[in-house]
Amino acid sequence: MESAAVVTPPYAAGPLRLAPFRAIRLAPARVGDPASARALARPYRDVAKRLRQWEERGQLVRDAEPALYLHEYTASGITVRALVGTVDVSRRATGTTPRAILPHEGIYPAQADDLADRMEQMQVNPAPILLVQHSPAPLRALLAQVRADAPADHQFTDRVDHAHRIWAITDDQVLCRVDELLGPTSAVIADGHHRYAAYLRLQQRAPGGPADRGLAMVVDQDDTPLFLGAIHRVLVGTSVRDVASAAASLGISAWPAAPDDAVAALGPGHLVATDGESWLVVRVEPAGDQVEVEVLHDALVPALGHGPTRISYHHSVTDTLEHVTPRHGTAVLLPAPTVDQVQGVVEAGRLFPEKATSFQPKPAFGAFIRSWRDEPPAPS
Structure with missing residues (x-):
């Protein structure tokens, strides 16, 4: 691929909103296992059938009701906590509207098209994009209270020895408060620029349905900072x-x-x-x-x-x-640049050169999958 083919993806307009969804999660022994990717391999139109077969065999679980998730994972001694939900990509930012999601690298359009085609055939978002921000202190305190009020709904160690704890947030008052506190903020894409661009393409192809949202996780850099390497x-x-x-x-x-x-x-x-x-x-x-x-x-x-x-x-x-x-x-x-430097560059309207940052640790594959078929159609 020629670097000249790199383009800036559009900006999703604020407010930044994460909505509950019904998570699909692989069995612990399969989370992080590279072989698990075969569940989402070609032919993509058969993915839904394959996931049902895995569910029947006990190789994955599907949550009974939609939730916003607080996901804590520990890899190589680094613990990261993130909010996981479906992020609204249905509107594009203009010069007068705030930007909710800030890419810091360009994308190859053909690669984004290919990812969009796969997700469209699968009717699945296979993994969340990783977003990072300095979250408001009240949101940090609210999520600390979620952890203190109840034990994790799911706790396991995966195939690559990453420890996970997951809280499902379904309380309407807590969800409303998260929405209120997260809405005015923005987040930088730490990983998943092409998946983000694919979300935008899918939304443009089929507005008003599940494609209006994409799977995402938001990390508070002031709570559990990601490591940023050169x-x-x-x-x-x-x-x-x-x-x-x-x-x-x-x-x-x-x-x-x-x-x-x-x-x-x-x-x-x-x-x-x-x-x-x-x-x-x-x-x-x-x-x-x-x-x-x-x-x-x-x-x-x-x-x-x-x-x-x-x-x-x-x-x-x-x-x-x-x-x-x-x-x-x-x-x-x-x-290595700092997260504040990355944010400064994107807020100034520039993009980093290709492969300029390495945010770690990334979540293991299989902890969160989203099926469009689990979501009700948009109201007419």
Whole structure:
């Protein structure tokens, strides 16, 4: 896919509303199991039948009544709590209406179309998109009270050793209060940009029904913060000398360093370029609310004398360094942005370059599935 094909998805208009739904949940031994994805595999038109068969075999459960869910999961020592429900995508934001959901990356239209086609055939949202925000303190207190008032309705450890606790919220007063507190807020997409774009396409194809909403979970970064990591780059066809020359042409300071000193310098305002033998520290000094990865793609990469012929993406320094040699390309190690920086960029109307953020931990597949067939038709 060419980067030129990336487009900005439309914005869903506020208020931000999560509605109850009847959750489908795989049996604990199947949550997080990659083999469980076969329940949602081709032919997609047979997915509903397959889910019924799994239900008959006790391999999944379907809740009897709609609920909003408080989902707590713990992975690799990090605990995350999120509200899970169906988010309203039926209206588009304009210049005068607030935006409820804020994408921070562009999407490939063909990929979003493909996901929309699959969901339309399945009549299923297979997993929630992951949203993050600084929730209002009263909402945080309300959800703490939900946890204190009753034990979790579901508690289990899944196939990949993630611990889960789930509270089903059905009390009308609590639901109304959640709606009141969440409505004026917005949330940034942490994971699921193409699924979000698919939601918008599905809603446009069939307005007034289940497609008016998509499955989502909202994490309060002030309660149980997601870890936000960097995604490093390998610039294939580019040398460390090319990076040094590009920096000099832009008036950006750069200097060679020993490997340990270069890695120690990696942080706010500093990038590291290396081919595994030569190491270069680049002081980018982003202006205003820019972040380092923006400077790399908006300034340094266009100024390169050679390449890159291709860019690959890696989540750890170790993995990145395994993909470079002086003859192959140059790694660019990046500092991780903060959630506040991500929010600042999207509120300013910009998007991050492709694969610029890594929010973790993501929920395991199978904890929440939504079937359109479980929802009553819209009133005529």
